[in-house]
Amino acid sequence: MQLEESLSKKLISLEKLMEDEFSGIQFDSREIKPGNLFIAIEGTSIDGHKFIFQAIEQGASAIIGEKELTDLNIPYYRTTNSRLALAKAASSFYKHPWKRPIMIGITGTNGKTTTSYLIRHILEKQGISCSLIGTVKHIINDREFISNQTTPDPLLLQQLIMESNDEVIVMEVSSHGLHQERVSGIQFDIGMFTNLSQDHLDYHPDIETYFDVKSKLFTLLKPRGEAIIGTYSRWGEVLKHKLQQSGYSLFTFGHKENDDLELIEWNQAEDHCLIRDRREKVDFSSPMPGLHNVWNALGAYSVGRRLHINYKDINKAMLTFPGVPGRFETYKFDQSPNVVVDYAHTPDGLDYCLKTAKQQHPSRLFHIFGFRGNRDRTKREAMLSVSSKYSDFIILTMDDLNNEPYEEMIKEMKMLASRIGDRLKIIPDRTLAIEYAWRNARNNDLLLITGKGPEEYKHEFTYPCKSDKDTINYLLHSTE
Numbered sequence: 350m351q352l353e354e355s356l357s358k359k360l361i362s363l364e365k366l367m368e369d370e371f372s373g374i375q376f377d378s379r380e381i382k383p384g385n386l387f388i389a390i391e392g393t394s395i396d397g398h399k400f401i402f403q404a405i406e407q408g409a410s411a412i413i414g415e416k417e418l419t420d421l422n423i424p425y426y427r428t429t430n431s432r433l434a435l436a437k438a439a440s441s442f443y444k445h446p447w448k449r450p451i452m453i454g455i456t457g458t459n460g461k462t463t464t465s466y467l468i469r470h471i472l473e474k475q476g477i478s479c480s481l482i483g484t485v486k487h488i489i490n491d492r493e494f495i496s497n498q499t500t501p502d503p504l505l506l507q508q509l510i511m512e513s514n515d516e517v518i519v520m521e522v523s524s525h526g527l528h529q530e531r532v533s534g535i536q537f538d539i540g541m542f543t544n545l546s547q548d549h550l551d552y553h554p555d556i557e558t559y560f561d562v563k564s565k566l567f568t569l570l571k572p573r574g575e576a577i578i579g580t581y582s583r584w585g586e587v588l589k590h591k592l593q594q595s596g597y598s599l600f601t602f603g604h605k606e607n608d609d610l611e612l613i614e615w616n617q618a619e620d621h622c623l624i625r626d627r628r629e630k631v632d633f634s635s636p637m638p639g640l641h642n643v644w645n646a647l648g649a650y651s652v653g654r655r656l657h658i659n660y661k662d663i664n665k666a667m668l669t670f671p672g673v674p675g676r677f678e679t680y681k682f683d684q685s686p687n688v689v690v691d692y693a694h695t696p697d698g699l700d701y702c703l704k705t706a707k708q709q710h711p712s713r714l715f716h717i718f719g720f721r722g723n724r725d726r727t728k729r730e731a732m733l734s735v736s737s738k739y740s741d742f743i744i745l746t747m748d749d750l751n752n753e754p755y756e757e758m759i760k761e762m763k764m765l766a767s768r769i770g771d772r773l774k775i776i777p778d779r780t781l782a783i784e785y786a787w788r789n790a791r792n793n794d795l796l797l798i799t800g801k802g803p804e805e806y807k808h809e810f811t812y813p814c815k816s817d818k819d820t821i822n823y824l825l826h827s828t829e
């Protein structure tokens with residue numbers, strides 16, 4: 350990547366610049382330490398170029414930015430893409446740590462977290478150590494780190510990879526991450542696409558653009574890299590055709606005869622699948638409830654097979670999979686209704702999840718959920734209509750507001766709720782909403798609480814509970 354030195358107008362490669370001994374790199378002026386390289390980014394809410402002088406005051410020794418600036422007293426290098434420069438500089442600073450392990454990147458609207466947990470489990474059972482980077486947590490050398498982002502910024506990401514001694518790194522690659530070049534310094538051995546459906550249309554202008562961003566992962570494959578594509582969603586087929594022209598090695602899993610891995614039959618009641626792995630028919634059991642998790646398990650199976658793991662060993666590993674926090678996490682009680690906590694937050698995810706809940710044959714299904722504030726509002730109506738298709742009772746409640754005004758959220762809930770009728774109740778306090786369902790449900794009913802999964806509440810509610818799981822525990826003990 351070429352940069353232009355602002356005063357001399359000379360071109361210099363980023364690699365060459367990184368031969369200078371910077372004490373660190375920062376894209377946030379508040380974090381600058383003496384001798385750091387500051388990269389100014391025109392962000393989604395503020396222009397980082399405004400903080401160049403603050404960065405210099407704090408001791409930055411060079412600046413990269415996109416604007417034409419000539420009046421700085423330290424070297425300033427101009428680029429056409431600061432985010433790309435950040436990703437490449439971070440990779441260079443940490444000595445391209447992704448070159449050592451086998452790198453697996455997973456993208457798609459839903460199923461990234463579940464699939465990455467499954468892959469890690471299969472590999473670890475074979476004695477292959479595996480780091481995991483994603484939404485719930487990061488696990489590096491078996492040590493767990495809090496995750497604030499699905500795909501961390503390039504500095505944290507390259508640092509985590511550098512610290513890993515594991516043989517494989519499996520990571521979730523979000524559309525935000527791809528669009529903001531967070532993974533651009535990296536080349537992957539395997540790229541996986543799970544599926545695509547409506548989400549994040551607050552950030553991407555339309556679903557076609559969202560898809561184009563997701564498909565960018567496959568431009569980051571190593572020359573001998575492999576693309577594993579789930580073709581069970583329409584967009585998987587689109588991606589397959591797009592990539593067929595690219596010359597990459599392609600492996601597809603889906604329900605068609607021309608897929609490399611075909612789901613021939615899924616017997617939900619007996620929890621059994623018949624699959625075709627290339628030419629051979631194989632019995633397979635998914636370790637988590639629901640067809641969506643069959644797809645996730647088959648995605649992980651595909652990765653295992655590409656890494657030359659015997660299908661019998663993969664099947665054996667599936668038997669001991671402990672599940673994923675907040676992904677169809679089921680609590681069964683003798684004297685109270687059963688409860689499922691799930692992270693579903695898209696219409697498609699909810700459809701799979703509610704269908705799976707119905708397959709448990711509860712007498713009545715109580716669905717408790719809300720809408721995430723300041724995120725894609727276009728999916729709210731579709732989420733409610735999916736809920737009303739399967740649920741006997743709906744309790745709309747508060748998810749994270751993310752600075753969306755409370756009154757606006759309630760107004761929208763009321764407007765959407767008016768179409769459903771008296772099967773729906775709005776109880777904004779999440780702990781009271783869960784309590785209402787808990788007290789009104791009978792033992793053979795099911796409570797499905799979606800949206801937050803294992804995440805901690807960002808708001809204070811009536812009961813002193815930190816999460817949906819915590820609220821259930823609280824109610825259980827207050828009933829005793």
Ligand SMILES: CC(=O)N[C@H]1[C@@H](OP(=O)(O)OP(=O)(O)OC[C@H]2O[C@@H](n3ccc(=O)[nH]c3=O)[C@H](O)[C@@H]2O)O[C@H](CO)[C@@H](O)[C@@H]1O[C@H](C)C(=O)N[C@@H](C)C(=O)N[C@H](CCC(=O)O)C(=O)O
Pocket residue numbers: 376377378379389390391392393394395396397398400497498499500501502503523524525526529531
């Ligand atoms: C909306 C969004 O995606 N924002 C990301 C973006 O920040 P930004 O462009 O908004 O930054 P900004 O606030 O406008 O500031 C511009 C620049 O000025 C700098 N600055 C700012 C203030 C100051 O005093 N000094 C200074 O230097 C900032 O550090 C930044 O470099 O670039 C940053 C660096 O990579 C990200 O950390 C940040 O992620 C935010 C915090 C975030 O969490 N975004 C979510 C939406 C996200 O990324 N989610 C996906 C998963 C989505 C999903 O599948 O559910 C994820 O991968 O986590």
Ligand SMILES: Nc1ncnc2c1ncn2[C@@H]1O[C@H](COP(=O)(O)OP(=O)(O)OP(=O)(O)O)[C@@H](O)[C@H]1O
Pocket residue numbers: 457458459460461462463464484499521523543544641642644645675676677691692693694697698699701702
């Ligand atoms: N393959 C799938 N197809 C459709 N929905 C799915 C699939 N897998 C999981 N889901 C639904 O999406 C929810 C989130 O799953 P998961 O965390 O695995 O996806 P994700 O892509 O990592 O999402 P995020 O990036 O938001 O964390 C699940 O709780 C489930 O309701």
